[in-house]
Amino acid sequence: MSKQRKAVALISGGLDSLLAAKVLLEQGVHVEGINFYTGFCVEGHTHAIRKKGKDKVKRNNALWSAEQLGIKLHIVDVIEEYKDVLINPKHGYGANMNPCLDCKGFMVRKAMEWIKENNFDFIVTGEVIGQRPMSQRKDTMPIIARESGANDLLLRPLCAKYLPETKPEREGWVDREKLYDFSGRSRKPQMALAEKFGFSEYAQPAGGCCFLTDKSYSDRLVDLWKARDDDRNYEMDDIMLLKVGRHIRPKPHFKMIIGREDGENKFMSGYKKQFAHMYATSCVGPLVLIDGPATEEDLALAAQITARFSKGRTEPSVTVEVTDAHGVSKLLNVAPLKEHEILAEWQV
Helix, strand or coil: CCCCCEEEEECCCEHHHHHHHHHHHHCCCEEEEEEEECCCECCCHHHHCCCCCCCCCCCCHHHHHHHHHCCCEEEEECHHHHHHHHHCCCCCCCCCCCCHHHHHHHHHHHHHHHHHHHCCCEEECCCCECCCCCCCCCCCHHHHHHHHCCHHHEECCCCHHHCCCCHHHHCCCCCHHHCCCCECCCCHHHHHHHHHHCCCCCECCCCCCEHHHCHHHHHHHHHHHHHCCCCCCCCHHHHHHCCCCEEEEEECCEEEEECCCHHHHHHHHHHCCCCEEEEECCCCCCCEEEECCCCHHHHHHHHHHHHHCCCCCCCCCEEEEEECCCCCEEEEEECCCCCHHHHHHHEC
């Protein structure tokens, strides 16, 4: 009997990676999944913070995909290693702060390390030629294979017929005739294949699986670095707080993070010991974190803005409890800020 070959599939939680792994399972290959957690993954817990989309099932789609496939999923924390990919991308950024080409190469390189350590034979991804404008082009796919060190051990089952044969195909570990020739941005071929395999309620592709592809999030990240004199280092708390709240920068040296609903207020309350903060006490209102060195004058202005986003925004005054960076609290009676144009200008 021929030896059963083993492949590790990069599982993002999207439809393409789900299908790519299934195609190999159908050919009798032993497949296990791997998911690299960078800190910027949409699959994180922020899905469960807000009420927005509360009617939708909140789940980690990478875990769900593995469950549908009946395979083991390895979740690997690469937060620290990923910093260099984001800060110093060799191939630059996409439309926003997404270093997609460097990112894919990094993940395939990490997968190469994994298969060597675990005695697996090759790597599978769900890439489709033309699906993404930066990393999934016919001219960039060889760059990923080469710079990651995977070379011909990297198999893309959904578009393999458009690419040179890989070692798994040449050696007969997989049947090339049973691989696919998908290309372009249309999702119809993938959706048809999903129906054939009996998959339903899979994650929709819009927006991708990474916050760095989102313009609003990317703008906040750039603003954070600019406020720190272009020091691009970051901690996990930094990137988590960029995902929640309304961000307003009244002055260059400090920013307000304003909770938009109860779920965000509760999440942000875990940071009250790290930041100056405030909230309205005379009416219902959001929790507000102050990021940066704020003076007494700054805190008074922030209190007016806090009042503006409270239920007392139409009242002549609102009482706001202000706790400074040293943990000292006091009450301020302030008039809610009325200047909508200025608020829009300060929005990050």
